[in-house]
Amino acid sequence: MDINPSTFELVARFCYGYKIELSSENIVSVLCIAYYLEMSDDHSSNNLLNMAVTFLEQRVLMSWNETMKALRICTERILDKLADVGLIEVFLDSLVEKALNDTRLLQDLITLPLRLYEPLILELSKHNVSIESLVASVCNYTKRWVFEKDSGDESFSRHKREVIEAVERLLPHERGTISCGFLFQSLKESIFLDACSDCRKGFEVRISSQLDMATAKDLLILFPKEDGSYDIELLKRILKIFYSNYNVSDLSRFVSIARMLEDFLLEAAASDAGLRVGAFKALAEITVAASCDVLRYSDGIYRAIDVFLEWHRDLIESEKMEACRVLECKKLSSEACEHASKNEKLPLRIVVQVLFVSQTQIRNNVAREMKDVEKKTEDQVDEDDEMEKMSKKMLSLEIEPGYSKKRKIENIECAVHCEKKKKSVWREVKRKFGCMTSTVKACDCHNKKRKKTYRY
Incomplete structure (x- = not known):
């Protein structure tokens, strides 16, 4: 295994009886060396392995920040050795417990190696952690290790490919939980890094499920390719997946896609x-x-x-x-x-x-x-026709046998009645004004009224 020179010096000083200073930065390396050299209490009391384990339990695992410090500097080989001795599960359990109590701590996890980050997110997803918090952490992790990292080194490109493939596995499939811009950028990186087909297809499916929520600028992230051309087949494939998942009742989504x-x-x-x-x-x-x-x-x-x-x-x-x-x-x-x-x-x-x-x-x-x-x-002609029909009908009624004679009699009776009604009304008016008595004639009343003189 790889031995850091400073860690080797610390172990050597311990062997010669000197006092050593353990810290969060060196505890993992010291643990691995002590385990590899079998420096347990079977050889002497209070040996280095026991001392390191005690320090880990009392000074590191009790604190979120100290645990993170210890894990950030772990190389792949050190992580292999931690896995051999069963300490990775110990670290993960400690972090999960603390993250469940305070989900704001999830953003600190983006500094961890992928080998630790992926199992942590998978474990947290099994508990009552909001999908928004998990997605935010995964997106930030991707930006740090894929989007913002640029190196022509083959090993680093391989690492980025591993990260983008892990990100696809960690992201949920629920519609609208991930921004369209992030999905398009992730798909572009997966194509550029030559990620596995499952990874690329996973991003295509997620994009298709919420394509109607995307904008033209989101789609432009994918195009053009490095040589200036456009991957027409990719665009067709995404659209085909979208249209296969929705029917004509979702017309508003079709309109959004067209626009x-x-x-x-x-x-x-x-x-x-x-x-x-x-x-x-x-x-x-x-x-x-x-x-x-x-x-x-x-x-x-x-x-x-x-x-x-x-x-x-x-x-x-x-x-x-x-x-x-x-x-x-x-x-x-x-x-x-x-x-x-x-x-x-x-x-x-x-x-x-x-x-x-x-x-x-x-x-x-x-x-x-x-x-x-x-x-x-x-419409007007139809209306005129209706009026003409009505007039003809009225005329037809007047020429019926006996109708005219009957109508004349009714008119005479009506006239007599009206005349009587007029006279009775006139008599009532005159009576109210004192123009009618039993002893005075109408003409006398008229004469008397003419004798009156009005002064104003």
């Missing part, structure tokens, strides 16, 4: 000046397939094409046509059609198609308006 891909196509066209026509067309075809029967208009695809042609002014007409081939002019809004009809960057053939679509839209709008007018006219 995200439109934004991604636009971002790719705007940010990647080296994007070739073939790659742009392939991405555009995927976007069109996702938006088919989901989005009403193809304005987003048109905007991406416009930006792509702006960045590639040197394209010949056939190349421009190749980039525009996916555009469905009939699905452009009237505003997009108006813009496209004046867009000098577009191939002439596309402009002609746009003009034809514009004319068709105008004709359809006019036809629709005319149809509305005709509908209103028909």
